[in-house]
Amino acid sequence: MIRTGFVIYLLLVGAALAVIGWRFQDGLPLNTNIVAMLPQTEEAEWVARAEAAERTLGSDQLIALVGHADFEIARTAALDLNRALINASVLRNTDEGAPVATLTDLNKALFPHRAGLLTEGDRKLLAAGQGQVLMDRAMVQILSPLSLTDAEMIRRDPLLLLPNYLTSSLKNSSKLVNRANVLAVEEEGKWYVLVRGKLVGSAFDKGVQARTLDVFDRMSEKLDKDYGDVEILKTGAVFYGEHAYRRAEQEAGFIGIISLIGIIVLNFLIFRSFHPLALTLIAVASGIAGGLAVTLIFFGTLQLLAFVFGAGLIGISVDYAFHYFCERFNRQTTVPSARARAIRSGLTLGLVSSVLGFVTLALTPFPGLQQIAIFSASGLTLSYLTVLYLFPYLDRAKPFTHGEKYLAFSMRLHHFWWKSENRKWRLPIIGLLIAAGGLGATQIVVDDDVRRLQSLPPELQAEEQAIRLLAGIENQTHRFFVRGASTEEVLQAEEALSLDLEALRASGMIGNYRMISQFIPSRARQLENKALVEAELLPALPEHMAALGLSGDVPYGPTLGVLTLDQLTGETLPGTFSQLRVYTTPGIVVHAVSLSGVKDTAPLAALADKSPNVSLISQADSLSKTFGAYRVRALIMLAIAYGVVWVFLSLRYGIFGALKVMMPSAGAVILAPCLIALIGEPFTFFNAMSLLLIFAIGLDYALFNREAAGERQRRAMLANGLSTISTLLAFGMLALSETFAIHAFGITILVGITLAYLLAPLASDLDHPMTEPV
Amino acid sequence: MLRVICLLISVALLASSVAVRAAPLTLGEGEALMGRFQQERYLRGFDKPIRSSGEFFLLPKDALIWQTETPFDSRMVIDKEGLSQGMNGAEVTRLGFKQFPAFKLLRDTLENSLSGNWAPLEEMAGAKLQPSEEQFSLRFSPKDSGLSLPFAYLNFRISDFLDVVEIVKSNGDRDVITFSDQRIAPVETVTEAERAARKNPS
Numbered sequence: 001m002i003r004t005g006f007v008i009y010l011l012l013v014g015a016a017l018a019v020i021g022w023r024f025q026d027g028l029p030l031n032t033n034i035v036a037m038l039p040q041t042e043e044a045e046w047v048a049r050a051e052a053a054e055r056t057l058g059s060d061q062l063i064a065l066v067g068h069a070d071f072e073i074a075r076t077a078a079l080d081l082n083r084a085l086i087n088a089s090v091l092r093n094t095d096e097g098a099p100v101a102t103l104t105d106l107n108k109a110l111f112p113h114r115a116g117l118l119t120e121g122d123r124k125l126l127a128a129g130q131g132q133v134l135m136d137r138a139m140v141q142i143l144s145p146l147s148l149t150d151a152e153m154i155r156r157d158p159l160l161l162l163p164n165y166l167t168s169s170l171k172n173s174s175k176l177v178n179r180a181n182v183l184a185v186e187e188e189g190k191w192y193v194l195v196r197g198k199l200v201g202s203a204f205d206k207g208v209q210a211r212t213l214d215v216f217d218r219m220s221e222k223l224d225k226d227y228g229d230v231e232i233l234k235t236g237a238v239f240y241g242e243h244a245y246r247r248a249e250q251e252a253g254f255i256g257i258i259s260l261i262g263i264i265v266l267n268f269l270i271f272r273s274f275h276p277l278a279l280t281l282i283a284v285a286s287g288i289a290g291g292l293a294v295t296l297i298f299f300g301t302l303q304l305l306a307f308v309f310g311a312g313l314i315g316i317s318v319d320y321a322f323h324y325f326c327e328r329f330n331r332q333t334t335v336p337s338a339r340a341r342a343i344r345s346g347l348t349l350g351l352v353s354s355v356l357g358f359v360t361l362a363l364t365p366f367p368g369l370q371q372i373a374i375f376s377a378s379g380l381t382l383s384y385l386t387v388l389y390l391f392p393y394l395d396r397a398k399p400f401t402h403g404e405k406y407l408a409f410s411m412r413l414h415h416f417w418w419k420s421e422n423r424k425w426r427l428p429i430i431g432l433l434i435a436a437g438g439l440g441a442t443q444i445v446v447d448d449d450v451r452r453l454q455s456l457p458p459e460l461q462a463e464e465q466a467i468r469l470l471a472g473i474e475n476q477t478h479r480f481f482v483r484g485a486s487t488e489e490v491l492q493a494e495e496a497l498s499l500d501l502e503a504l505r506a507s508g509m510i511g512n513y514r515m516i517s518q519f520i521p522s523r524a525r526q527l528e529n530k531a532l533v534e535a536e537l538l539p540a541l542p543e544h545m546a547a548l549g550l551s552g553d554v555p556y557g558p559t560l561g562v563l564t565l566d567q568l569t570g571e572t573l574p575g576t577f578s579q580l581r582v583y584t585t586p587g588i589v590v591h592a593v594s595l596s597g598v599k600d601t602a603p604l605a606a607l608a609d610k611s612p613n614v615s616l617i618s619q620a621d622s623l624s625k626t627f628g629a630y631r632v633r634a635l636i637m638l639a640i641a642y643g644v645v646w647v648f649l650s651l652r653y654g655i656f657g658a659l660k661v662m663m664p665s666a667g668a669v670i671l672a673p674c675l676i677a678l679i680g681e682p683f684t685f686f687n688a689m690s691l692l693l694i695f696a697i698g699l700d701y702a703l704f705n706r707e708a709a710g711e712r713q714r715r716a717m718l719a720n721g722l723s724t725i726s727t728l729l730a731f732g733m734l735a736l737s738e739t740f741a742i743h744a745f746g747i748t749i750l751v752g753i754t755l756a757y758l759l760a761p762l763a764s765d766l767d768h769p770m771t772e773p774v
Numbered sequence: 775m776l777r778v779i780c781l782l783i784s785v786a787l788l789a790s791s792v793a794v795r796a797a798p799l800t801l802g803e804g805e806a807l808m809g810r811f812q813q814e815r816y817l818r819g820f821d822k823p824i825r826s827s828g829e830f831f832l833l834p835k836d837a838l839i840w841q842t843e844t845p846f847d848s849r850m851v852i853d854k855e856g857l858s859q860g861m862n863g864a865e866v867t868r869l870g871f872k873q874f875p876a877f878k879l880l881r882d883t884l885e886n887s888l889s890g891n892w893a894p895l896e897e898m899a900g901a902k903l904q905p906s907e908e909q910f911s912l913r914f915s916p917k918d919s920g921l922s923l924p925f926a927y928l929n930f931r932i933s934d935f936l937d938v939v940e941i942v943k944s945n946g947d948r949d950v951i952t953f954s955d956q957r958i959a960p961v962e963t964v965t966e967a968e969r970a971a972r973k974n975p976s
Binding site for chain 2: 144
């Protein structure tokens with residue numbers, strides 16, 4: 001039996017390693033896109049692609065403003081900083097002397113197409129036959145002593161169509177102005193000069209992060225010393241990434257070391273040998289290899305969250321190992337296979353219960369939960385095989401001769417629940433737990449809002465906000481993605497969407513919106529515009545020209561084609577619009593429409609629902625929605641998992657017996673969120689996910705209590721105790737984290753696992769001890 | 775004796791004929807200015823200058839209002855934020871100084887010159903008001919600031935008030951704005967007159 005199991009184990013591990021080796025050839029197939037955890041649909045796929053493309057576009061940007069009362073000093077300091085960032089391989093090298101794109105450049109590019117470029121207001125006036133208003137406007141503007149126009153412009157565009165188009169299109173696009181070939185803004189007597197560039201590597205690359213921080217630290221000191229009172233404001237994903245990485249590193253370092261030391265000390269203290277620790281690591285590693293291989297076979301890639309939670313669930317295999325090694329306290333037998341046999345029933349029931357629970361989870365349409373389930377179930381199965389069929393081969397040690405006091409101490413909890421002299425304490429404690437749970441239940445606050453879950457550093461947020469205010473960058477909280485087969489199709493879809501958005505803006509539902517078609521209209525729209533100009537303006541143009549004293553030909557002759565997006569490449573297309581170009585591949589073009597000052601998302605969602613090619617995106621809302629959906633789904637599936645496990649355990653313990661075995665785990669799962677609510681902790685997706693771990697571990701504790709009888713009860717209780725301490729050290733310590741998600745996971749585990757351990761002896765049935773399952 | 779008197783009268787007359795004013799008038803605290811303007815816009819290559827005229831109202835540190843009456847009614851308000859032009863009660867142009875900072879310099883120059891505040895302009899131009907006959911003049915060409923200015927230089931002719939400003943563009947275009955009937959009055963009076971002009975454009 002053991003030999004067969006051992007061969008099966010070897011074959012499975014070999015296969016798992018082969019699969020991992022094959023899949024890792026092209027790098028780690030890890031997917032960090034949380035949107036990919038949503039159920040896959042055709043629409044979600046292009047939206048997810050667009051979101052990913054947009055994140056890449058945005059995350060490699062670095063923006064800084066260098067401020068000083070004297071413009072020349074601010075400019076010189078900004079150029080110094082830019083040079084230092086390029087020299088330190090932080091920013092890509094661009095030609096420093098290259099002229100900044102100006103209004104003149106735009107004028108040149110757009111001028112030949114001016115008759116096709118009309119503002120929405122001008123279009124309406126011409127459509128209503130009020131061309132005279134446009135002519136009078138041109139005259140008023142020409143007469144102004146503060147006029148942008150000159151003789152050349154008036155001669156070629158006496159209706160001033162292009163200047164009005166540009167002024168309207170670029171309104172509120174940025175407060176930054178071109179001065180001495182840099183972009184700058186003056187605010188309260190101080191000039192701020194822009195330093196902007198693309199990172200040479202990923203914003204999440206630790207090397208890039210370190211170099212960036214080093215340059216800013218160094219240059220901040222140097223510029224202050226060289227020029228005095230220089231202010232530097234900076235923002236970009238690289239700074240947020242560096243902060244998150246640094247904090248995670250500090251926390252992981254601190255919490256990880258404490259946990260590791262604790263687990264090693266615990267092992268050594270109880271088993272007085274490192275041998276069990278080494279074998280435990282083999283069980284965990286086998287589990288992770290098995291989970292990873294099966295997930296890669298089924299899904300092709302592994303989602304980051306699935307890996308984190310899945311690996312946590314495989315950590316249950318540490319408990320299997322504890323049960324095995326606690327059997328070495330049995331001095332009656334020296335045969336390793338007997339140790340495996342002694343725990344086999346409990347282990348098998350625990351594994352089957354957990355796997356049934358995970359399989360239930362895998363039935364959801366959520367890829368993230370499916371991956372967690374598949375990863376955990378397959379990984380745990382391999383860990384189980386490791387403990388039962390590999391350990392007896394590697395474990396040749398004699399029984400422990402020490403440990404009597406640990407075994408005796410472990411039974412105190414059991415005695416508390418089962419000795420008659422403790423009856424007077426039991427009821428008040430149960431009553432207290434129920435009362436606290438009931439009170440906590442009224443305090444539970446469900447919170448899926450990712451904005452509250454994100455603990456972004458306030459100092460970086462303040463700098464970002466200051467840059468937004470100075471540069472006049474609107475805080476665009478929501479956006480639409482608009483899809484089409486070609487750029488022309490997307491531009492036309494945007495123009496259709498703008499009619500509804502204009503109405504929403506007029507009603508105050510949104511503050512503003514920005515789309516590429518506001519700057520480059522579709523071909524169809526440009527041709528319509530030209531026709532309007534020809535019909536409504538050109539007949540009266542000679543009279544207008546005569547009033548100006550302008551003789552010669554009518555300057556709006558036929559032009560070559562229409563303006564296309566591809567004609568404005570690189571720097572010529574203003575940044576506000578170029579950022580809206582999400583991606584262009586043959587057959588699929590996606591543009592973003594940015595929205596600011598959104599008061600209510602319902603009418604926007606209704607707009608998106610009108611067309612399959614329009615999708616409303618709010619990074620924060622979409623993540624919050626994902627988390628909310630996962631939280632609810634995880635809880636529903638947890639309830640179903642308990643139902644399935646109940647049916648399974650009823651086969652061995654009977655209907656009521658199974659309920660009794662499940663009660664400690666279910667009690668911990670129900671009470672943990674209630675008790676943490678008493679200390680003001682909200683209930684989130686992360687809390688719900690940690691309940692899955694409490695479900696599985698709690699069942700194991702109870703099953704070992706139920707399966708163990710007589711002398712073995714003591715060893716089962718000791719193993720449960722060790723498993724609880726190691727789980728609390730590994731996961732409960734995470735409650736100390738400042739990162740909300742990790743903290744939520746940790747605090748729930750801390751309370752839930754403690755409860756599961758404390759309640760587990762209630763699953764015992766001293767009058768009806770179990771025998772080996774059939 | 776008679777010869778002495780005649781000599782004194784002759785000297786006085788001679789002196790008065792070449793007298794230069796001590797300084798142009800300056801607006802005091804709580805004072806504003808109003809008057810009329812006539813603008814001629816000479817565009818290079820155009821057959822004739824484009825003429826306009828109307829009233830102006832200067833509310834120092836607040837706004838300069840240009841109420842054009844001919845060739846047709848329109849209104850321009852230049853305040854701290856920028857320039858706004860309106861026609862028939864509807865705004866047709868809005869330019870923010872944040873977007874066009876060079877215009878702020880022109881706005882400040884016009885306000886300073888109309889209110890007789892010449893010292894900052896002399897400092898920026900690096901030149902003093904030049905007396906000539908009964909007037910002063912100043913050629914204003916600010917030092918390079920990196921800003922793309924909407925003019926190459928300005929020529930001012932001043933008596934008690936600013937009489938003429940010539941705005942010369944780098945391409946040869948020029949605007950000649952002639953002011954007349956200038957009158958200093960309390961801010962409230964000018965504000966009231968401006969409101970009346972707005973309601974009853976001639």
